[in-house]
Amino acid sequence: MARIIVVGGNFSGLTAALELRRKLGHDHEVIMISKSLDFLFVPSLIWVPFGKREIKDITVPLKIVATKAGLKFICTEIIEILAKDKVVRCRDKDFKYDYLIIATGPEWIFDQIAGLGLDSKVSFIVTPETALVAxxxxxxxxxxxxxxxxxxxxxxxxxxxxxxxxxxxxxxxxxxxxxxxxxxxxxxxxxxxxxxxxxxxxxxxxxxxxxxxxxxxxxxxxxxxxxxxxxxxxxxxxxxxxxxxxxxxxxFKGAKVVRDSTGLGTEDAFIPVNNTYQHKQYPNIFGVGIAADLPIKFRTPVPIGVPKTGYAADESAKTAAENIVRLLHGNNKLEAKPMGNIxxxxxxxxxxxxxxxxxxxxxxxxxxxxxxxxxxxxxxxxxxxxxxxxxxxxxxxxxx
Ligand SMILES: Cc1cc2nc3c(=O)[nH]c(=O)nc-3n(C[C@H](O)[C@H](O)[C@H](O)COP(=O)(O)OP(=O)(O)OC[C@H]3O[C@@H](n4cnc5c(N)ncnc54)[C@H](O)[C@@H]3O)c2cc1C
CATH class of the missing domain: 3.50.50.100 (FAD/NAD(P)-binding domain)
Known part of the structure; x- marks a missing residue:
């Protein structure tokens, strides 16, 4: 029995974990680890400052979803990923894995510009906390x-x-x-x-x-x-x-845990993946959603980043889950779906x-x-x- 760990429980993490559970039945262990208790429908944060939505309107407790799906869910923060040892580390425990999906989303950089930051007068709407301040x-x-x-x-x-x-x-x-x-x-x-x-x-x-x-x-x-x-x-x-x-x-850059894990991510803490969402160096690690690296293609007078949308997050998660299922079934012909062409x-x-x-x-x-x-x-x-x-x-x- 293999153990597959999914780190992250939002668009890409939840999708990947549910797809693995659905496709693998109970022949293998699937664990979803997320530092947040809830799924958050991020696109609706634009309405929170105007009182059109409360945070409770756009969140779903992950425990309820996981219980229904027969999925093991642990709410904790992963602080390091030891790729060579196939271990994810949280503050009080280590977990060994056979396959790992990293779906940890972004780390927002609020203070990139002089005077800008969480303590500045400029508002942000990228997390529930910042949307409520806004x-x-x-x-x-x-x-x-x-x-x-x-x-x-x-x-x-x-x-x-x-x-x-x-x-x-x-x-x-x-x-x-x-x-x-x-x-x-x-x-x-x-x-x-x-x-x-x-x-x-x-x-x-x-x-x-x-x-x-x-x-x-x-x-x-x-x-x-x-x-x-x-x-x-x-x-x-x-x-x-x-x-x-x-x-x-x-x-945004990639998540802190990727930055803190030696040799795992790019300079900006994204997971370097090929078109199957497999890590370029560690084929049993997959990076999906915002966590996956999507090298910038544009040369513009002022830099601009490529968006990684919710749909692309879901599709990359489904592709990674399908590929793990294939590998577990001894099929090395993997599905390729480059994020830029989704x-x-x-x-x-x-x-x-x-x-x-x-x-x-x-x-x-x-x-x-x-x-x-x-x-x-x-x-x-x-x-x-x-x-x-x-x-x-x-x-x-x-x-x-
Ligand atoms: C304001 C706003 C509006 C948007 N509107 C749209 C839209 O209209 N349409 C659209 O397609 N996209 C939209 N997007 C983009 C969309 O939100 C993202 O594509 C989507 O959230 C990416 O999903 P993800 O799973 O990769 O990352 P996230 O949704 O950010 O999820 C990351 C998960 O990882 C967990 N995590 C992170 N670090 C750790 C750790 N160390 N240990 C354990 N868990 C961890 C987090 O708790 C979270 O559960 C919008 C984004 C913003 C900010």
Whole structure:
């Protein structure tokens, strides 16, 4: 009987563990280890500052999911991975493994820019804690409104959520009757609006170039934030943009545990994987989701990162799980699915409206890509959230 350990219990970790359990039955031991007790539907963090979601609305206790699926779940933090010894180490215990899936997601780098950080006046929405701080500041802001700056740091791999937050904020200002007092500026490292770290999609630039002026939102592309003070954001060009409320998407690197494990990760603590999601040096280790290295393909005036979306996280997890099953069954012909070529379907909220982005391949060359605006409702986004949380609650990892 082999022991497979999955570290991480969110999009990619939970999917991988459930798929292994489903495909292997009880012939092998599958253990999912996560430092968080809950699954978190990260995309809905954009709504937390505006009170449209509470954290409890977008989380599912992993214990319930694991019990239903007959999966062993341990809530603890892995502090080191000893690849040569096939051991994962937490504070009080070591676990031996035959196969390991690393699904540890990102480590957010909040202080990459002078003056920016968790103690700065700029808000973030990338974890429940930061989204709740953003909510507190938003509630203070609406009692005494002023200029707003929304955007992304140079190198950010998450420009999509910056647009979503921007449109939501603009709509809330209109709903509250304070829009005239709020000058909104969007700053982005993208070379053009709608690049999104993937070279753009058919229609993305055209639509956003129409939408931002229509909503009277100023924007600056190729924006490289140089410094942040308590009152303004200073760009490398010298331009200083005042703010009373600001939200910036920071960059991320790979998880701390990868950084702390000698010889395991890249310089940025991602897992160097081949197209089967196997570690390039340790074939019994797999890296999936954000943890997997996806070398940057773009040369842009200001650096921009490639997003690793929830769909790609799920697909990479399914591929890794399938490959472990094959290896355990003595089949060395593994499935290859490079992350850059995984199709992508994203629903971007645009403040009670939405944009569906669909492509057959995350990165170019592509056969097709398109953006479908829905100017009436954000129904698909809401339905997708409900669907995904339902899928998680029932452990239906087989579904897309
Ligand atoms: C604001 C925001 C909005 C987004 N919107 C979208 C969207 O609309 N559509 C989309 O497709 N994608 C979106 N994304 C991206 C999406 O959230 C990611 O693709 C997805 O979360 C990646 O899943 P993951 O499993 O790789 O990592 P994560 O979801 O980050 O999970 C990492 C897991 O590892 C665990 N972990 C980490 N370190 C350890 C350790 N040392 N020991 C034990 N456990 C550990 C964590 O507790 C967690 O369970 C958004 C991201 C953000 C920040």
């Amino acid at each position: 909510r507190k500041r938003w509630l203070e802001f609406i009692t005494d409104p002023g200029p707003v700056v929304i955007g992304a740091a140079p190198g950010s791999q998450c420009t999509g959520p910056a647009y979503e937050f921007l449109f939501n904020l603009e709509k809330r200002c209109r709903d509250l009757g304070i829009r005239k007092k709020v000058e909104i500026t969007f700053i982005t490292p993208e070379p053009f609006l709608g690049h999104l770290g993937i070279g753009g999609m058919t229609g993305s630039n055209f639509i956003l170039k129409k939408l931002l002026p229509m909503f009277k939102i100023n924007y600056i592309t190729n924006a490289e934030i140089h410094e942040v003070s308590s009152e303004s954001i200073i760009l490398k060009s010298g331009q200083s943009i005042p703010y009373k409320f600001s939200m910036i998407m920071p960059i 199709p992508d379907l994203c629903i971007m909220d645009a403040g009670d409206k939405e944009m569906l982005t669909i492509t057959d391949s995350l990165l170019k060359p592509r056969r097709f890509s398109m953006v479908l605006p829905n100017p009436f409702y954000d129904l698909s986004k809401l339905m997708f959230e409900k669907y995904y949380l339902w899928k998680v609650r029932h452990g239906y990892s087989r579904l897309p």
